[in-house]
Structures are given as C-alpha cells and as structure tokens.
Amino acid sequence: MEYFLELFFSGLTRGSIYALIALGYTMVYGIIQLINFAHGEIYMIGAFTALIVSGVLSWYGMEGVSLLILSTVLAMMYAAAYAFTVEKIAYKPLRQAPRLSPLISAIGMSIFLQNYVLLAQTSDFLPFPSLIPEFELPEKYQHIIGSTDLAIIAITAVVMVCLTLFIKFTMMGKAMRATAQDRSMAMLLGVNVNRVISNTFILGSALAAVGGVLVASHVGRINFYIGFIAGIKAFTAAVLGGIGSIPGAVLGGLVLGWTESFATGYISSDYEDVFAFVFLVLILIFKPTGLLGKATAQKV
Amino acid sequence: MNIARQIKDSLLVAIWFIILTFPIMVIRVNTIENEIEWRWHNMVLVAVVSFVLSFAWRYLFTIKTTGGKESAAAVPLLPWTQRIMENPRLLIPLLAALGVGVIIFPFVLSVYQVNIMVTALMFVVLGLGLNIVVGLAGLLDLGYVAFYAVGAYAYALLNHHYDIGFWAALPIGAFLAFIAGILLGFPVLRLRGDYLAIVTLGFGEIIRLILENWNEFSFGPSGISNIDRPGFFGINLSFSEATIYIYFIMIALCLFTIFVVNRLEKSRIGRAWIALREDEIACQAMGIDKTKTKLAAFALGATWAGMIGVIFAAKTTFINPASFTFMESAIILCIVVMGGMGSIMGVILGALILILLPEYLRAFSDYRMIAFGVSMVLMMVFRPQGILPGVRAKYQFKAAPKNAGGTE
Numbered sequence: 001m002e003y004f005l006e007l008f009f010s011g012l013t014r015g016s017i018y019a020l021i022a023l024g025y026t027m028v029y030g031i032i033q034l035i036n037f038a039h040g041e042i043y044m045i046g047a048f049t050a051l052i053v054s055g056v057l058s059w060y061g062m063e064g065v066s067l068l069i070l071s072t073v074l075a076m077m078y079a080a081a082y083a084f085t086v087e088k089i090a091y092k093p094l095r096q097a098p099r100l101s102p103l104i105s106a107i108g109m110s111i112f113l114q115n116y117v118l119l120a121q122t123s124d125f126l127p128f129p130s131l132i133p134e135f136e137l138p139e140k141y142q143h144i145i146g147s148t149d150l151a152i153i154a155i156t157a158v159v160m161v162c163l164t165l166f167i168k169f170t171m172m173g174k175a176m177r178a179t180a181q182d183r184s185m186a187m188l189l190g191v192n193v194n195r196v197i198s199n200t201f202i203l204g205s206a207l208a209a210v211g212g213v214l215v216a217s218h219v220g221r222i223n224f225y226i227g228f229i230a231g232i233k234a235f236t237a238a239v240l241g242g243i244g245s246i247p248g249a250v251l252g253g254l255v256l257g258w259t260e261s262f263a264t265g266y267i268s269s270d271y272e273d274v275f276a277f278v279f280l281v282l283i284l285i286f287k288p289t290g291l292l293g294k295a296t297a298q299k300v
Numbered sequence: 301m302n303i304a305r306q307i308k309d310s311l312l313v314a315i316w317f318i319i320l321t322f323p324i325m326v327i328r329v330n331t332i333e334n335e336i337e338w339r340w341h342n343m344v345l346v347a348v349v350s351f352v353l354s355f356a357w358r359y360l361f362t363i364k365t366t367g368g369k370e371s372a373a374a375v376p377l378l379p380w381t382q383r384i385m386e387n388p389r390l391l392i393p394l395l396a397a398l399g400v401g402v403i404i405f406p407f408v409l410s411v412y413q414v415n416i417m418v419t420a421l422m423f424v425v426l427g428l429g430l431n432i433v434v435g436l437a438g439l440l441d442l443g444y445v446a447f448y449a450v451g452a453y454a455y456a457l458l459n460h461h462y463d464i465g466f467w468a469a470l471p472i473g474a475f476l477a478f479i480a481g482i483l484l485g486f487p488v489l490r491l492r493g494d495y496l497a498i499v500t501l502g503f504g505e506i507i508r509l510i511l512e513n514w515n516e517f518s519f520g521p522s523g524i525s526n527i528d529r530p531g532f533f534g535i536n537l538s539f540s541e542a543t544i545y546i547y548f549i550m551i552a553l554c555l556f557t558i559f560v561v562n563r564l565e566k567s568r569i570g571r572a573w574i575a576l577r578e579d580e581i582a583c584q585a586m587g588i589d590k591t592k593t594k595l596a597a598f599a600l601g602a603t604w605a606g607m608i609g610v611i612f613a614a615k616t617t618f619i620n621p622a623s624f625t626f627m628e629s630a631i632i633l634c635i636v637v638m639g640g641m642g643s644i645m646g647v648i649l650g651a652l653i654l655i656l657l658p659e660y661l662r663a664f665s666d667y668r669m670i671a672f673g674v675s676m677v678l679m680m681v682f683r684p685q686g687i688l689p690g691v692r693a694k695y696q697f698k699a700a701p702k703n704a705g706g707t708e
Binding site: 033034035045048049051052053055056059074078081082085089090093094097098099100101102103104105107108109110111112113114115116117119120121122126228232235239270271273274277278280281284285288 | 316319320321323324325327328329334336342361438440442487488490491492494495497498499501502503505506509510513626627630633634637666667669670672673674675676677680681684
C-alpha cells in the first residue's frame with residue numbers, strides 16, 4: 001500500500017508537470033489547429049533561462065524564495081518572448097498554407113532552437129540548482145512524498161486555477177474561446193485574431209516555462225535535448241485528454257503521469273519512455289478524440 | 301516603404317533580438333565553479349545579423365507577395381531542368397558527361413571522397429523513398445528512420461547469427477521493411493495528417509528504444525560489430541576496393557530507384573497518390589481505395605529505407621541504435637522539403653546539397669543541424685514547392701505528322 005501511495009504521488013507530480021506543458025499544446029491547437037512542435041523547446045529555453053538567471057543572481061548573493069520567484073518570472077517572460085517571435089517568423093506567414101506546411105516549419109523551428117541552445121551554451125548536462133526550498137514534512141509522510149513534489153503539485157494547482165479563471169472571466173479569455181470556436185466569425189465580430197493567437201502562444205509558453213523550472217529543479221540537471229521527450233509526452237497528454245480541451249489536457253497529463261509511474265514501478269523501468277509512446281499510438285488509433293474531446297465531422 | 305522607415309524597423313528588430321537572445325547568447329553560467337562568463341561579442345553579432353537579416357526578410361516577403369506573381373505571369377518558362385529534359389540535344393551529352401564522371405570518380409579521388417559520396421547517394425535513395433510517402437502521397441512520416449533501422453538490423457542480425465551474406469540480405473531487408481510498413485501503416489492510416497505525423501514519430505522512437513533496451517535481441521546500445529562487407533564472387537576485397545564496390549552498388553541502386561520511382565509516379569497508383577494528396581474526399585468520390593493507396597505508399601517508401609539500411613550496415617560494418625534517432629528522419633525529411641516535394645530531380649539535388657555541403661565545409665559542421673532547421677522554416681515560408689518543384693506530367697495529343705513513317 002505504501003509503495004502504491006509512493007507511486008501514486010510520484011505519478012501525480014509527473015502528471016501535473018505534463019499537464020502544464022500540455023496546456024500550451026492544447027491551447028494552440030484549439031486556436032490554429034497546429035501541433036506546435038517547438039513547444040518542447042520553449043519549455044527547455046524556459047529551464048535554461050531560469051538556470052542562467054538564478055546563476056547570475058545567486059552569484060550576487062540572492063537566495064531563497066525570492067530567487068525562485070525572480071528566476072521563474074524571468075523564465076516565463078523569456079519563454080513567452082521566444083514563442084511570440086517563433087510564431088511571428090515561422091507560423092504567421094503560413095496561416096493560409098496547406099496544413100502540413102506549418103507543421104514542417106514547426107519541426108524546423110524545433111531543430112533550430114535545440115541547436116541554438118546547444119551552440120550558444122553547451123551540449124553537456126548542466127547541474128540545475130534546487131530552487132524549490134526544502135521543508136520538513138511529518139515523519140509519517142516523508143517517504144511517500146517529498147517536499148519538492150508537494151511544492152510542485154501545489155504550484156501547478158495554483159497555476160491551473162489562475163488559468164481557468166483567466167479563460168473564463170477575462171475579455172481576452174472570452175476572445176480566445178471565441179476564436180477557438182470559429183475563427184472567421186470571431187474576426188467578423190471584431191476580435192483581433194492575430195492578437196489572440198499571439199496571446200495564446202505567450203500564455204501557453206509561460207506555463208511551459210513554469211513546468212520547465214519545476215522539472216529542472218526536481219531532476220537537478222538539464223541539457224538542450226530535454227524539450228524533445230517532454231514535448232512528445234506533453235503532446236501525448238494533450239491528445240489523451242482531447243486536444244483543444246483545457247480540462248482535458250490536465251486530465252490527460254495526470255493519467256499519463258500515473259500510467260508511467262505505475263508501469264515503471266510495477267513492470268520495468270527500462271521501458272519508461274516506451275510506455276508513453278505506446279500509449280500515444282494506442283490512443284490515436286482507437287480514440288483520436290481523446291477522453292474529453294468532441295468528435296468533429298469533417299466539412300467538405 | 302521609404303528607407304528611413306525600413307532602417308527604424310530593422311533597428312527595432314535588432315533591439316528585440318538583443319533582448320531576446322541576451323541570457324542564452326551572452327551569459328554562460330558554470331554552476332560547479334561558480335563562475336559567470338560574459339560574452340559581449342555575441343551580443344554585437346546578434347545585433348548586426350538580425351539587423352541585416354530583417355532587411356532580407358522584408359525583401360523576400362515583397363518578392364513573395366508582389367514580384368512572384370508578376371514574374372510567373374510574364375515568364376511562363378518551365379524550370380531549367382525541365383527544359384533540359386525535353387531537349388535531347390542538351391540531354392544526351394549532359395547524361396554522357398555525367399555517366400563518365402560517375403564512373404571515373406572513385407578511381408580519381410581518394411577513398412575518403414568516395415565514402416562521402418556513398419553516404420550522399422544513400423541519402424538520395426532514402427530521400428526518393430520518403431518522397432513517395434511525403435511528396436507524392438502527402439503523408440507526413442516522421443518515423444521513416446524506423447524502416448531504415450529494420451533493414452540495418454535485419455542484415456546485422458542475420459549475418460551475426462546465420463552468416464547470411466549481403467546479396468541475400470538485401471531483398472530480405474527490403475521485404476522486412478515492406479512488412480513493417482504494412483504493419484505500421486495498417487492501424488495508423490485512418491488518422492488525419494498531423495496525427496499521422498506524431499504516431500509515426502512515436503513508432504520511430506519505440507523501435508529505437510526497443511533496440512536500445514532489448515539486449516538479448518539487439519545487443520543494446522553497444523550495437524553489433526563485424527558485419528560483413530558485400531561479397532564480390534567470393535574474392536576478399538581490401539577496404540578501399542570494398543568502398544569502390546559499394547559505391548558502384550549505390551550508383552546502380554540509385555539508377556534503379558530513379559527508374560522505379562519515375563515509373564511509379566506516372567502509373568495509375570502514382571496518380572492516385574497525387575490525387576489523394578490534393579484532396580482526399582474528392583479522391584474517394586472518384587472511386588480510389590484510400591486505405592489501399594495509402595498503404596501502398598507507406599510500404600513502398602519503407603522498402604527503400606530497408607534496402608538502404610542493409611547497405612548502411614554493410615558499409616559501416618557496425619551499427620547501434622544511436623544511428624537511428626529522430627534527427628535522421630528529420631534530415632531525410634529536410635532533403636525532401638528542400639528539394640521539392642514530389643520532384644525526383646529536386647530530391648536528388650537536395651540530398652547532394654544537404655549531405656555534401658556540410659562534409660566539405662568541415663569548419664561549419666557544428667552549424668549543420670541549425671542550418672537544416674533554418675532552411676526548413678525558410679523553405680516553408682518562402683518557397684514551399686522546393687528548389688526544383690515537381691512538374692505535373694502533361695499529356696498532349698499530337699496530331700500525327702503527315703507522311704509519318706513514309707518511305708521515300
């Protein structure tokens with residue numbers, strides 16, 4: 001039972017991070033039907049920015065919670081700026097192009113960003129400082145869940161609630177939902193669609209950056225390639241929940257996290273990544289609409 | 301737009317990029333020794349490059365939106381390859397020169413050069429194979445390297461366990477890849493374009509991870525070594541002779557591939573692929589079996605990858621899962637996109653450029669992947685049809701000339 005609980009919580013931690021990244025995929029897909037292949041790289045850039053900022057700040061003697069907050073905020077800003085620029089360069093000129101064109105462009109962008117970080121920084125794994133402050137848990141729970149796990153789950157939950165409130169109650173959130181439903185109709189009703197799309201990218205990548213900082217300080221090391229696997233897994237989570245649906249992304253992330261955690265815990269840890277991929281393939285084949293997605297008829 | 305405005309815009313772009321790239325380009329943190337390295341020269345570099353490139357970007361855009369249409373309307377010329385192809389007076393000497401060049405190439409230049417050429421030719425065939433799937437049938441396959449791995453491991457394992465030679469393994473590898481293509485294609489082909497891309501990517505990664513982890517079967521990350529080179533009627537060849545031998549095998553295979561792909565493209569199924577790419581629903585309405593056509597594209601594309609896999613294993617005599625990452629798939633995709641989807645000449649040219657250029661520009665070899673990424677984006681934005689766009693075959697009725705075949 002204790003082993004089960006331990007796996008349950010580690011799955012919850014993993015899953016909530018997948019969910020954070022998956023939100024970016026799902027929001028972008030909901031609005032422009034593009035699999036933003038470069039999203040994983042944005043997450044990686046977020047983690048790198050946090051590493052650099054925290055490195056510089058701690059060199060000047062800053063520490064504790066303020067260091068965590070400052071580097072996370074800067075990571076979010078930079079990830080958002082990168083995503084904004086990527087959208088303007090690689091996706092916006094292709095709005096009217098056939099569907100595969102922006103996808104290929106996104107793959108190109110992803111390769112570019114990976115190698116940009118590789119060349120500008122390093123190809124080695126860099127140690128990442130544990131920014132999340134440790135605290136003592138009651139002895140009874142210590143071996144079931146670590147304090148960083150708890151912090152990750154709590155931070156994710158707060159971020160999700162904020163996002164839901166934003167989407168539900170602000171003008172921009174409303175405009176996003178309208179654009180996702182019907183872009184040309186939204187345009188006719190005076191929604192600045194280009195701005196909505198930019199904002200979606202900004203919001204999604206800021207969330208990915210939070211995910212990046214949390215994962216990096218949990219795992220303790222990063223390199224330029226972490227975005228690829230994380231991106232695929234988050235995409236799996238988004239598809240699992242039903243791409244385009246925000247609660248779906250969260251649910252999908254959690255289900256994927258638990259699946260991975262239990263599968264590695266009870267079956268074998270060699271095939272950790274294989275489980276995610278097999279899961280992805282199976283969902284896409286048998287239930288491409290996902291758990292909470294709506295089936296859409298193809299219009300001729 | 302006037303000059304002052306342009307300069308102002310470019311300055312803003314430069315400032316934006318300076319801010320954007322500041323942490324990653326300028327600062328490098330060494331967390332172990334607690335040192336910070338400030339590389340201010342990179343900042344100047346970013347500023348200058350982004351300032352200049354923003355001009356180029358705008359210029360290309362104006363060409364794309366206005367100039368492109370005008371020139372296309374004014375000069376309805378075929379691409380130059382097409383003009384050469386249709387003019388036997390140019391074509392025959394050109395082909396003869398090319399043929400002589402290809403034959404004397406390995407005897408004039410060093411083994412190193414020949415080896416590079418073999419790699420480039422392998423990518424030509426891989427590109428042509430993927431071109432069937434992506435270019436003709438319009439199915440974005442991101443796990444193409446999986447079939448390549450199937451071919452390579454088929455030969456390596458058969459050779460290791462049963463001592464099967466290269467020539468026997470070549471059709472076996474091709475056949476196994478064909479089967480893998482069908483097995484993989486069958487469940488996934490119902491999916492829409494972008495989902496298909498992700499599933500194929502997933503399959504590619506699954507195959508690689510299995511090869512990496514299933515030690516009893518594939519010897520894990522350490523791979524398989526001492527694979528036999530292709531045999532030449534039982535004669536033992538030295539390394540350089542074997543390289544030249546493989547070079548000629550590759551030339552033959554290239555010609556064979558070009559021939560087959562060319563015939564396929566003009567055949568009934570080739571036309572069905574193109575129709576499917578253009579409009580799936582209209583295509584089905586015309587009575588084309590969607591599943592069968594897609595499956596054929598998938599399996600035939602995979603066959604070439606399987607064959608090249610066998611040759612790859614024979615050439616390097618050592619394989620391990622690290623040769624079959626997503627990056628290989630991306631390079632092959634980049635070849636097809638760069639050259640022109642659906643265009644045989646384009647893909648050949650794309651493969652030669654993308655493989656040979658980085659080899660000869662060794663100083664810039666670090667920048668190879670970054671250039672691939674950039675070129676994929678730029679091609680999609682400015683020239684989605686590729687360097688040498690594919691030309692649709694035209695069929696014309698020619699009135700039979702009078703006195704045709706008349707004896708005089």
